[in-house]
Amino acid sequence: MGARIIGVGQAVPDRVVTNADFEAYLDTSDTWITERTGIRERRFGGTTSSLAIEAGRRAIADAGLTPGDIDFLVLSTTTPDQTVPATSAEVSHQLGTRGGAMDLNAACAGYVYALVVARGMIASGAHRVLVIGSDTLSRITDQNDRSTAVLFADGAGAVVMERADEDDLLGWDLGVDGAARPILYCDHGGYMYMEGREVFKRAVRVMVESSETAMKQAGVNADDIALLVPHQANLRIIQAANERLGISLDRTAVVLDRYGNTSSGSIPLALADAVAQGRLHPGDHVLFTGFGAGMTWASAVWRWAR
Ligand SMILES: CC(C)(COP(=O)(O)OP(=O)(O)OC[C@H]1O[C@@H](n2cnc3c(N)ncnc32)[C@H](O)[C@@H]1OP(=O)(O)O)[C@@H](O)C(=O)NCCC(=O)NCCS
Known part of the structure; x- marks a missing residue:
């Protein structure tokens, strides 16, 4: 199942x-x-x-x-x-x-x-x-x-x-480090507070480590990934993760130029855009990876079914 x-x-x-x-x-x-x-x-x-x-x-x-x-x-x-x-x-x-x-x-x-x-x-x-x-x-x-x-x-x-019958979720990794709460938060009734540089550094590290863990669990490597669908926070974060993972930008879904950082919306927006452009084919491996306040991180390798 x-x-x-x-x-x-x-x-x-x-x-x-x-x-x-x-x-x-x-x-x-x-x-x-x-x-x-x-x-x-x-x-x-x-x-x-x-x-x-x-x-x-x-x-x-x-x-x-x-x-x-x-x-x-x-x-x-x-x-x-x-x-x-x-x-x-x-x-x-x-x-x-x-x-x-x-x-x-x-x-x-x-x-x-x-x-x-x-x-x-x-x-x-x-x-x-x-x-x-x-x-x-x-x-x-x-x-x-x-x-x-x-x-x-x-x-x-x-x-x-x-x-x-078959499982398309091939591997995943979820994590959290609550000690990083002070670098990115919003109190009830308040506004977003962010230490941008610190978030940037940690974001690249956790996205790469988490992606590698998910790929290992899935039994695939970077060359097997047809499309990386990362959280859309900053193009430089995506490029730094690309470089370290060995996944080129042309195998990466990017919509932040049009939509900015939409938090939970960003990964499925980027996925829907890639599907609309015909960038995914049955059997392709898709790597989702994200990070956020918490600090949280999460990655998953899916086989594309459609
Ligand atoms: C926020 C971010 C774009 C800032 O870019 P940066 O290259 O790190 O820039 P810095 O924070 O070092 O700031 C450099 C200067 O630009 C200024 N600056 C910040 N925002 C600016 C803006 N919109 N326009 C012009 N200048 C700006 C800063 O005040 C700072 O000025 P100073 O040197 O006089 O103090 C970048 O750190 C980032 O994207 N961080 C991660 C954010 C993120 O992913 N958040 C969501 C997590 S889900």
Whole structure:
């Protein structure tokens, strides 16, 4: 018994915020933002549930299913609409999915955590799990703080995972180091605080180590990876990880130039984009890897089924 991914979907708000929009009121420039981060524009707007619903609906349609075919929902988010109830309750209600629904928060590594948890639900008897990542980071970012405002944005992505004879989850690694909490956090009612350089250094290290662990468990190496789908925080972080892993940029999904850092939304957004561009073929090995506040990290090697 195993699991395979049979549908993907994504959703972003309509409002485009360009680097020039920040230039107009902050001490920053398009050149600085592009060269230091790779981000050119991002989307602001919507709620975590509204983006999750749209991405989830598209993934269900892409799988050729209806919401009633889903018997469990996992929503990875670090920006729930309310403290109580879980945002997944509203998402399940609006979509009309059956069975249980829960939120999962492992910050920007959350989507890979959610994929592994969903696979565990299938092992426990679920048949089809909708796995959504949705965040609206613009709501918890001080738009007058140039060091964070240009990075964080809003977006969502989703996959439908289905029970199968063969298992497409070939290897995974999840981790956390709570001692790193002070370098990246947001208090209730507050704004994102980040020690950028420290996060950068640790991000590269944990992504590489975690990816290597997942690949080892899967019995594959970097040459076997058809597509790396990393968390979209900074193009320089992705390039540094690429170099150390030996996976070239042309085998890497990058959407941060258009969407910025959408936390839980970033990996499934990048996956949906790669699928839409025809970059994945049946049997391909996909390596997902992410890191986030906590500090958390997570990697998974999947065989692409479609
Ligand atoms: C935030 C980040 C882009 C900053 O890039 P950096 O090259 O490390 O730059 P530094 O933080 O060393 O700052 C260099 C200078 O640029 C300034 N700066 C910061 N943001 C700026 C902006 N938007 N525009 C212009 N200058 C800016 C800093 O104030 C600093 O000025 P100083 O030297 O006068 O003090 C980078 O550290 C980063 O991406 N870190 C990881 C962030 C991340 O991944 N977060 C999400 C985790 S899920």
